[in-house]
Amino acid sequence: MGAPSTPRSPWPAGLLLAPLGVHAGNDGNGINDGLILLLAMLVLLLAWLALEVHRRRARDQQAHLRLLQEREQRLRLALWASNELYWQFDLRARTLEITRAAPGQADDLAMHTVLDDDPRIHPDDLPGVRDRLVAYLRGETPIFVSEHRIRGENGQWQWMRARGRAIAHDAAGRVLRLAGTARNIDALREMESQQQIAAEVLRNMAESVAVLDEQFKFVAANPAFSRMSGYELEEVIGKDTSLLNGDRHPPEFYQQARQAIREHASWSGEMWQRRKDGRDFLCAMQCNAIDDPGTRRRLYVLVTSDITERRRIEHELRYLANYDPLTNLPNRTQLTERLSHAIVQARRSGRRLALLFLDLDNFKDINDSQGHATGDRVLRAVARRLQDVVGPGRTVARISGDEFAVVLEDIADGAEADQCAQRIIEAFEAPLHLDDRHEATISPSIGISLFPDHAQVPTDLLKHADTAMYRAKRGGKRGHVRYLQEMETDSRRRAGLIAALRRAIERDELHLAYQPELRLADGRIAAVEALLRWDSAEHGSIAPDEFIPLAEETGLIVPIGEWVLDAACRTLAGWRRAGVDPRLKVSINVSALQLLRSELPDAVAAALRRHGLPASALELELTESVLMDNAALAGDRLRAFRDLGVSIAVDDFGTGYSSLSYLHRLPINTLKIDKAFIDGIASPDDHEDATITTTVIAMARTLGLQVVAEGVETAAQLAFLQRNACDIAQGYWISRPLAADACLRFLLDAQAGAGARLDRAGAPA
Numbered sequence: 001m002g003a004p005s006t007p008r009s010p011w012p013a014g015l016l017l018a019p020l021g022v023h024a025g026n027d028g029n030g031i032n033d034g035l036i037l038l039l040a041m042l043v044l045l046l047a048w049l050a051l052e053v054h055r056r057r058a059r060d061q062q063a064h065l066r067l068l069q070e071r072e073q074r075l076r077l078a079l080w081a082s083n084e085l086y087w088q089f090d091l092r093a094r095t096l097e098i099t100r101a102a103p104g105q106a107d108d109l110a111m112h113t114v115l116d117d118d119p120r121i122h123p124d125d126l127p128g129v130r131d132r133l134v135a136y137l138r139g140e141t142p143i144f145v146s147e148h149r150i151r152g153e154n155g156q157w158q159w160m161r162a163r164g165r166a167i168a169h170d171a172a173g174r175v176l177r178l179a180g181t182a183r184n185i186d187a188l189r190e191m192e193s194q195q196q197i198a199a200e201v202l203r204n205m206a207e208s209v210a211v212l213d214e215q216f217k218f219v220a221a222n223p224a225f226s227r228m229s230g231y232e233l234e235e236v237i238g239k240d241t242s243l244l245n246g247d248r249h250p251p252e253f254y255q256q257a258r259q260a261i262r263e264h265a266s267w268s269g270e271m272w273q274r275r276k277d278g279r280d281f282l283c284a285m286q287c288n289a290i291d292d293p294g295t296r297r298r299l300y301v302l303v304t305s306d307i308t309e310r311r312r313i314e315h316e317l318r319y320l321a322n323y324d325p326l327t328n329l330p331n332r333t334q335l336t337e338r339l340s341h342a343i344v345q346a347r348r349s350g351r352r353l354a355l356l357f358l359d360l361d362n363f364k365d366i367n368d369s370q371g372h373a374t375g376d377r378v379l380r381a382v383a384r385r386l387q388d389v390v391g392p393g394r395t396v397a398r399i400s401g402d403e404f405a406v407v408l409e410d411i412a413d414g415a416e417a418d419q420c421a422q423r424i425i426e427a428f429e430a431p432l433h434l435d436d437r438h439e440a441t442i443s444p445s446i447g448i449s450l451f452p453d454h455a456q457v458p459t460d461l462l463k464h465a466d467t468a469m470y471r472a473k474r475g476g477k478r479g480h481v482r483y484l485q486e487m488e489t490d491s492r493r494r495a496g497l498i499a500a501l502r503r504a505i506e507r508d509e510l511h512l513a514y515q516p517e518l519r520l521a522d523g524r525i526a527a528v529e530a531l532l533r534w535d536s537a538e539h540g541s542i543a544p545d546e547f548i549p550l551a552e553e554t555g556l557i558v559p560i561g562e563w564v565l566d567a568a569c570r571t572l573a574g575w576r577r578a579g580v581d582p583r584l585k586v587s588i589n590v591s592a593l594q595l596l597r598s599e600l601p602d603a604v605a606a607a608l609r610r611h612g613l614p615a616s617a618l619e620l621e622l623t624e625s626v627l628m629d630n631a632a633l634a635g636d637r638l639r640a641f642r643d644l645g646v647s648i649a650v651d652d653f654g655t656g657y658s659s660l661s662y663l664h665r666l667p668i669n670t671l672k673i674d675k676a677f678i679d680g681i682a683s684p685d686d687h688e689d690a691t692i693t694t695t696v697i698a699m700a701r702t703l704g705l706q707v708v709a710e711g712v713e714t715a716a717q718l719a720f721l722q723r724n725a726c727d728i729a730q731g732y733w734i735s736r737p738l739a740a741d742a743c744l745r746f747l748l749d750a751q752a753g754a755g756a757r758l759d760r761a762g763a764p765a
């Protein structure tokens, strides 16, 4: 478009002037005619001009109309193609006029206009729309722009983005109408929201996600990448991923991974990487190739998780599953595995293998008396000692608690296993070094089983070695025993007895027998010893020598001992009420485990209180070996009993190699000379027993201790004891252990008579 040009005349200027010049010289008529002609021509000319102007205007109008139509067509096309609609909003009437372009019937585009006198904007978006409108009307924004939901023709909410401006004002300049375009942006918003979610997911992912170019240079990465690698994004963009390579893999490893990604468009695996701070971390990686649709270049998306910690925990769990954390020795699981392997080898080579099953003697006592920390130190020291003795090539395992095992592969015969067991026992004679100041001495009992002689599979080898170990224990501990088939019945019985013993109290299968003790000086029954009896519903009557060791091993002796204490006190209290001499004492046997438990003095005091007995009515019997084995604690415990007023007897005296001078330092009242010595005192061939007995009696007298002779079976023995001024005699010659009511009759009869009735026919209980 240019400046409007002046309309040009269809006649050249010379033509208009030329007729005027021709008639310039004519007279009057000639002048009139000429004038008329001239006027006529002028009229014609004017008429022609008017016509021409009219035609021209018509042409211009048509051209303008075409232009307008063209423009309108273009506008329709633009509206239709851009998917926009045209709107006008009347601020006073609050009506919204919407015009859309849509294909008409004749393949043209038609405009459809609808007037909405109740435009519905989503209530959540309404305040925002209002604010933006007000901002525009106040001139705060150059145009009105808003994204909001309106109710569409189908009744559904649709997101629209509207842009518009004022198109009409009133005289005061206030805006009357706004107009503009708007488009549905549902799809756009959906896409934006998906992009936002994807971006948010990437941002919050624990896995590091990095995008690499074809040369394996970083293009992008999420925050987890920085957390994992220690590098900020800007430090790595454009850098090669080898920036993270450590030296845990050879360079070829990384090359092969890249090669695999290039060839297969995908790679996954584990890789050690190095953080910015130099620490290595183990990654699980997944790398996939993608083709950027925009640039058509190939990219790699690398998703990485740090599995260092997970792997460490896995290792730890595997270690815990196979090793004992206290001693670092293989545990039972690992032992079984190694045994299986060793069995396969032995089968191939035709050689033997031995399994040594070790249990520490009296370990329970150490644990109970000196605490678990000391117990743990002992176990660690035992593990070291065992490894030293058997040598590095052999498996030493800790099975549980104080049980260990040694596997001897490739041995010729059982004798070789015996020798190794003996070496172990001797090695434990030297004290174990616990720390700079503490030592402990402990011995093992060892059971031995052999492949192929005794078993074919690890579990049986273990079971048989365990059985043999129990036999070694019962054989006096600190020894080794090889498995024999016959032991099987034994161990089955043991297991059965233990199970039955656990239920003995609740099933009321226990009772006490009482054996009177005779004062030789005046024939009075000074005490009765309470002896435990067990009549098992399944196993019949079991001797204390059989079930007491089982109760001690299993710890059942603690509740059973409490039961004995209570039952003995109850019986004595009943007897007292029945008229028995109140000077009569009841003595009960106390096992090592009971002594070691700090609750025993309180339990004793409580039982006495419960049954209204004075402390002087109770005597506790402890075997000499219990006192010797627990020397450190025994003194304290015994003093607690002395403070209570309860007396203490040393049972089985003479069997435990203790010195009287040691025992003298303990607050004890009575020595009970073991039956083994009494058996020989009246025999003319056995001077040794007689000498020992008289010496013990004499020494005890000088130390102010009372002496009881156990197991007196004959009148001759009794006479010997009387002659040698023994204080008290106990044994079948005086009375067998009696049931409580029988014992009561015995006591009352004895009181009634002049001295004890020597009841050789008394029914044993």
Ligand SMILES: Nc1nc2c(ncn2[C@@H]2O[C@@H]3COP(=O)(O)O[C@H]4[C@@H](O)[C@H](n5cnc6c(=O)[nH]c(N)nc65)O[C@@H]4COP(=O)(O)O[C@H]3[C@H]2O)c(=O)[nH]1
Residues within 6 Å of the ligand: 515, 530, 531, 532, 533, 543, 544, 545, 548, 564, 588, 589, 590, 591, 621, 651, 652, 710, 711, 712, 713, 730, 731, 732, 733, 737
């Ligand atoms: N051959 C023979 N034996 C005689 C004679 N006089 C007594 N005896 C037996 O010798 C044992 C004496 O008990 P002990 O040395 O304390 O030895 C007891 C004691 O160490 C233990 N025991 C018994 N009752 C209990 C208890 O309640 N608690 C604990 N911890 N141990 C107990 O069991 C062991 C055996 O007890 P019992 O079988 O009752 O055997 C009793 C008794 O019946 C005799 O003239 N000749």
